[in-house]
Amino acid sequence: MPQPVCAIVGAGEGLGRSLAAKFAGEGFDIALISRSEKGSSAAAAAAAGANAGANVKFFAADATQPDTIEQALATIVGDMGDVDVLIYNVRGSFTACEPLEMTYADLDGIYRLEVVGAFAAAKSVLPAMRERGRGSVLFSSATAALRGSATHPLYAIGKFGLRALSQSLAKAYSKDGVHIVHVRLDCDLDVPLMRGYHGDSFDPEAAANTDDVAEAYWWAHQQPRSAWSNEIELRPYTELWTC
Amino acid sequence: MPQPVCAIVGAGEGLGRSLAAKFAGEGFDIALISRSEKGSSAAAAAAAGANAGANVKFFAADATQPDTIEQALATIVGDMGDVDVLIYNVRGSFTACEPLEMTYADLDGIYRLEVVGAFAAAKSVLPAMRERGRGSVLFSSATAALRGSATHPLYAIGKFGLRALSQSLAKAYSKDGVHIVHVRLDCDLDVPLMRGYHGDSFDPEAAANTDDVAEAYWWAHQQPRSAWSNEIELRPYTELWTC
Amino acid sequence: MPQPVCAIVGAGEGLGRSLAAKFAGEGFDIALISRSEKGSSAAAAAAAGANAGANVKFFAADATQPDTIEQALATIVGDMGDVDVLIYNVRGSFTACEPLEMTYADLDGIYRLEVVGAFAAAKSVLPAMRERGRGSVLFSSATAALRGSATHPLYAIGKFGLRALSQSLAKAYSKDGVHIVHVRLDCDLDVPLMRGYHGDSFDPEAAANTDDVAEAYWWAHQQPRSAWSNEIELRPYTELWTC
Amino acid sequence: MPQPVCAIVGAGEGLGRSLAAKFAGEGFDIALISRSEKGSSAAAAAAAGANAGANVKFFAADATQPDTIEQALATIVGDMGDVDVLIYNVRGSFTACEPLEMTYADLDGIYRLEVVGAFAAAKSVLPAMRERGRGSVLFSSATAALRGSATHPLYAIGKFGLRALSQSLAKAYSKDGVHIVHVRLDCDLDVPLMRGYHGDSFDPEAAANTDDVAEAYWWAHQQPRSAWSNEIELRPYTELWTC
Numbered sequence: 001m002p003q004p005v006c007a008i009v010g011a012g013e014g015l016g017r018s019l020a021a022k023f024a025g026e027g028f029d030i031a032l033i034s035r036s037e038k039g040s041s042a043a044a045a046a047a048a049g050a051n052a053g054a055n056v057k058f059f060a061a062d063a064t065q066p067d068t069i070e071q072a073l074a075t076i077v078g079d080m081g082d083v084d085v086l087i088y089n090v091r092g093s094f095t096a097c098e099p100l101e102m103t104y105a106d107l108d109g110i111y112r113l114e115v116v117g118a119f120a121a122a123k124s125v126l127p128a129m130r131e132r133g134r135g136s137v138l139f140s141s142a143t144a145a146l147r148g149s150a151t152h153p154l155y156a157i158g159k160f161g162l163r164a165l166s167q168s169l170a171k172a173y174s175k176d177g178v179h180i181v182h183v184r185l186d187c188d189l190d191v192p193l194m195r196g197y198h199g200d201s202f203d204p205e206a207a208a209n210t211d212d213v214a215e216a217y218w219w220a221h222q223q224p225r226s227a228w229s230n231e232i233e234l235r236p237y238t239e240l241w242t243c
Numbered sequence: 244m245p246q247p248v249c250a251i252v253g254a255g256e257g258l259g260r261s262l263a264a265k266f267a268g269e270g271f272d273i274a275l276i277s278r279s280e281k282g283s284s285a286a287a288a289a290a291a292g293a294n295a296g297a298n299v300k301f302f303a304a305d306a307t308q309p310d311t312i313e314q315a316l317a318t319i320v321g322d323m324g325d326v327d328v329l330i331y332n333v334r335g336s337f338t339a340c341e342p343l344e345m346t347y348a349d350l351d352g353i354y355r356l357e358v359v360g361a362f363a364a365a366k367s368v369l370p371a372m373r374e375r376g377r378g379s380v381l382f383s384s385a386t387a388a389l390r391g392s393a394t395h396p397l398y399a400i401g402k403f404g405l406r407a408l409s410q411s412l413a414k415a416y417s418k419d420g421v422h423i424v425h426v427r428l429d430c431d432l433d434v435p436l437m438r439g440y441h442g443d444s445f446d447p448e449a450a451a452n453t454d455d456v457a458e459a460y461w462w463a464h465q466q467p468r469s470a471w472s473n474e475i476e477l478r479p480y481t482e483l484w485t486c
Numbered sequence: 487m488p489q490p491v492c493a494i495v496g497a498g499e500g501l502g503r504s505l506a507a508k509f510a511g512e513g514f515d516i517a518l519i520s521r522s523e524k525g526s527s528a529a530a531a532a533a534a535g536a537n538a539g540a541n542v543k544f545f546a547a548d549a550t551q552p553d554t555i556e557q558a559l560a561t562i563v564g565d566m567g568d569v570d571v572l573i574y575n576v577r578g579s580f581t582a583c584e585p586l587e588m589t590y591a592d593l594d595g596i597y598r599l600e601v602v603g604a605f606a607a608a609k610s611v612l613p614a615m616r617e618r619g620r621g622s623v624l625f626s627s628a629t630a631a632l633r634g635s636a637t638h639p640l641y642a643i644g645k646f647g648l649r650a651l652s653q654s655l656a657k658a659y660s661k662d663g664v665h666i667v668h669v670r671l672d673c674d675l676d677v678p679l680m681r682g683y684h685g686d687s688f689d690p691e692a693a694a695n696t697d698d699v700a701e702a703y704w705w706a707h708q709q710p711r712s713a714w715s716n717e718i719e720l721r722p723y724t725e726l727w728t729c
Numbered sequence: 730m731p732q733p734v735c736a737i738v739g740a741g742e743g744l745g746r747s748l749a750a751k752f753a754g755e756g757f758d759i760a761l762i763s764r765s766e767k768g769s770s771a772a773a774a775a776a777a778g779a780n781a782g783a784n785v786k787f788f789a790a791d792a793t794q795p796d797t798i799e800q801a802l803a804t805i806v807g808d809m810g811d812v813d814v815l816i817y818n819v820r821g822s823f824t825a826c827e828p829l830e831m832t833y834a835d836l837d838g839i840y841r842l843e844v845v846g847a848f849a850a851a852k853s854v855l856p857a858m859r860e861r862g863r864g865s866v867l868f869s870s871a872t873a874a875l876r877g878s879a880t881h882p883l884y885a886i887g888k889f890g891l892r893a894l895s896q897s898l899a900k901a902y903s904k905d906g907v908h909i910v911h912v913r914l915d916c917d918l919d920v921p922l923m924r925g926y927h928g929d930s931f932d933p934e935a936a937a938n939t940d941d942v943a944e945a946y947w948w949a950h951q952q953p954r955s956a957w958s959n960e961i962e963l964r965p966y967t968e969l970w971t972c
Binding site: 066098104107111115119120126147149150153156157159160166167169170171172 | 849886893900
């Protein structure tokens with residue numbers, strides 16, 4: 001009997017790894033989509049470690065090239081079966097700049113990564129989910145989706161767009177039984193990228209543990225459809241949040 | 244060995260009943276607080292039915308009289324032990340009126356019910372929770388907390404205030420390990436009150452099932468503290484939401 | 487020929503003074519409502535200075551006693567004529583405290599000041615405005631209306647409630663031609679109260695000039711009804727805003 | 730002595746026409762930027778009609794081609810002088826579709842129109858405005874900037890991105906004295922495009938008059954810098970708004 005399939009676009013060594021392990025541990029087969037198999041090796045190992053019986057496979061695609069996302073997900077469906085849970089979890093370089101320093105290439109890149117790639121992934125699985133009347137699509141986002149930034153305008157522009165996409169999909173297709181969720185991290189994640197970004201000022205108590213965050217994705221997938229959350233915020237108990 | 248205690252203020256036949264059953268089923272003793280024991284009898288029966296070993300007790304208090312809330316919770320602590328989960332779940336009469344029809348007594352009543360009573364309940368348990376470094380306080384709210392209303396201004400004024408209180412408590416005391424949550428229902432609940440209010444136009448597919456909603460409260464209590472939600476929205480898959 | 491009437495509840499030496507001067511200078515008669523005539527003397531002098539022909543009068547009322555507000559506005563209408571512009575601009579003591587230090591008297595006081603008094607003032611003028619198909623009601627508010635606070639929870643609870651009231655009135659009565667506006671200051675005002683509160687750390691470049699703020703109230707009143715703002719935010723160019 | 734310059738990108742027969750007339754009437758020279766001179770002829774005529782002494786000129790550019798926007802604005806500065814007010818007011822075809830019907834070309838087109846073009850225009854004038862310590866940049870937006878849509882997802886994705894850009898610019902450059910504003914129309918405009926879109930169901934009382942909207946742009950430019958609005962909402966008195 002086939003196991004349900006969880007496809008993770010952007011399955012790196014941070015949250016992607018925790019998501020792969022969580023869903024594998026809950027009985028899912030795991031499809032990992034990244035640019036290079038090396039980039040997903042930590043996630044693959046974690047999934048296998050969480051459940052030796054899980055079918056864990058890697059598929060190459062570049063989130064900024066929507067055709068490659070479509071092709072990867074088509075291959076996954078042919079190879080592993082319909083996707084029950086899609087998680088779009090890509091991360092860019094998170095470069096700081098002031099708004100006037102943005103280039104047109106920067107603007108194009110962040111949009112392809114955060115919005116176009118997310119749409120490519122969603123459109124690859126939503127028709128089948130709608131037909132079956134179930135399935136979850138989860139987008140990893142951030143508080144940057146709610147406010148502009150003097151120092152990280154690219155990130156804000158990308159995440160605003162991702163939120164618009166997520167809300168539009170949810171409003172159009174929830175009625176078909178498909179659960180679409182924008183997961184907003186109101187904090188840094190405790191991942192190598194953030195540790196490198198903040199250097200010595202990094203405080204793990206002020207960051208979210210990726211295994212803890214993965215619990216929220218799992219819970220969102222488990223929610224009964226009469227009481228769905230479409231936007232979920234997550235922050236550590238130490239966060240001095242403002243909105 | 245004592246079981247953890249869940250205190251529910253406003254434990255009627257709708258969501259209160261589902262919450263009592265859920266937390267009893269998860270191993271909690273249940274303290275039910277309502278104006279009359281009769282009003283909590285369905286919740287008491289549901290809790291006992293979910294877990295015959297649960298200690299389920301009723302305590303009388305009037306949410307619009309904060310002293311009675313304080314007294315009830317003091318009695319609960321003395322009788323059943325420290326409160327691990329407090330749920331403030333009162334409901335008023337939800338009367339429709341246009342803003343200019345509100346009386347000063349109406350304004351006073353809704354504030355006492357939604358804000359002052361919620362504060363009285365929270366202040367009765369928060370010092371002990373802070374000392375122990377754990378515990379959850381959950382406020383039942385609604386989308387009325389986000390927008391005024393031409394037809395239900397009292398409900399909006401009360402829920403705006405409740406949200407301000409919930410955010411203020413969360414910002415002040417999360418750092419001590421206490422999880423404070425504003426649960427926003429963006430829909431009607433499938434409860435007798437709403438069936439009566441809407442009459443023949445009531446559509447159960449457009450309302451949230453109370454057992455499903457209770458799952459979200461349970462999940463909120465279970466969240467690890469590095470990834471907490473402080474505001475949770477819930478709506479049925481059929482809801483045409485606007486925000 | 488009678489001049490239009492602007493009634494200002496809470497006409498102190500800060501924003502109230504600037505509002506009185508602005509509307510007097512634009513040809514309005516000015517009704518000043520405060521607890522004591524002394525508290526309104528700076529506003530009265532400013533109004534007279536801005537327009538020697540303006541009829542400027544003081545009326546005693548306590549914003550926390552809604553009956554006195556109703557009586558004062560009834561007296562104004564009988565004495566000076568229908569009110570064309572009502573500005574509710576009261577300020578409390580803005581005491582800092584953590585949420586658990588709030589007393590029930592504090593909670594009652596802030597609600598009476600920010601919500602009940604605002605409603606009393608609005609209901610005293612709205613029926614006549616609706617009948618005439620014009621008029622403006624402007625509520626002085628703050629960013630505290632959008633977010634709870636670990637240090638000023640009373641202010642947040644009051645301003646959330648005021649915003650709910652303002653939105654509810656706007657949604658109910660805009661169609662009758664009455665312009666109802668929530669003016670949100672996302673900053674401190676450069677007024678004696680704030681200078682005293684902040685002491686040496688007060689930076690006038692980081693605060694709004696009250697004459698500049700009064701321009702926004704005037705503009706709101708002038709807006710043509712096909713393009714109204716119902717919520718207006720104001721902040722100095724130096725403000726590092728977050729929402 | 731040179732007059733101040735107002736540059737309008739997207740100067741069609743609707744709001745663009747009203748903006749051109751308003752700023753010309755207030756003593757500005759007007760630079761109109763559209764794809765074709767014919768598209769700006771109504772705006773040019775209105776500006777000339779409002780002020781025979783105004784210098785009104787047309788400059789060709791395609792908002793989806795950022796280089797052409799940069800070139801047009803460089804030409805304007807060389808020809809007419811520094812830009813004091815920039816208004817980005819483009820409109821696309823506003824095609825309805827469900828989210829899964831969006832093409833990658835659609836996604837690219839709306840982003841170029843709403844975000845990349847807006848950035849190209851802003852970066853062409855902001856350095857000089859910052860140096861002089863004054864100037865206004867106004868973006869025409871809509872309630873679609875605040876919520877996704879089941880029927881107009883492209884519009885939402887574009888306007889969310891535009892709002893992120895506007896907020897980011899405001900947070901970075903307000904301190905230099907440049908006023909950056911996101912003008913949100915919470916309604917349809919009474920323009921030919923909307924009359925055509927709605928057909929017989931179009932109700933002019935439910936739409937904003939473009940001359941009235943232009944007043945708000947003028948007011949925003951006039952605001953003193955100690956009390957700026959960075960986001961302005963506008964709706965007709967008949968609008969049943971929801972947020």
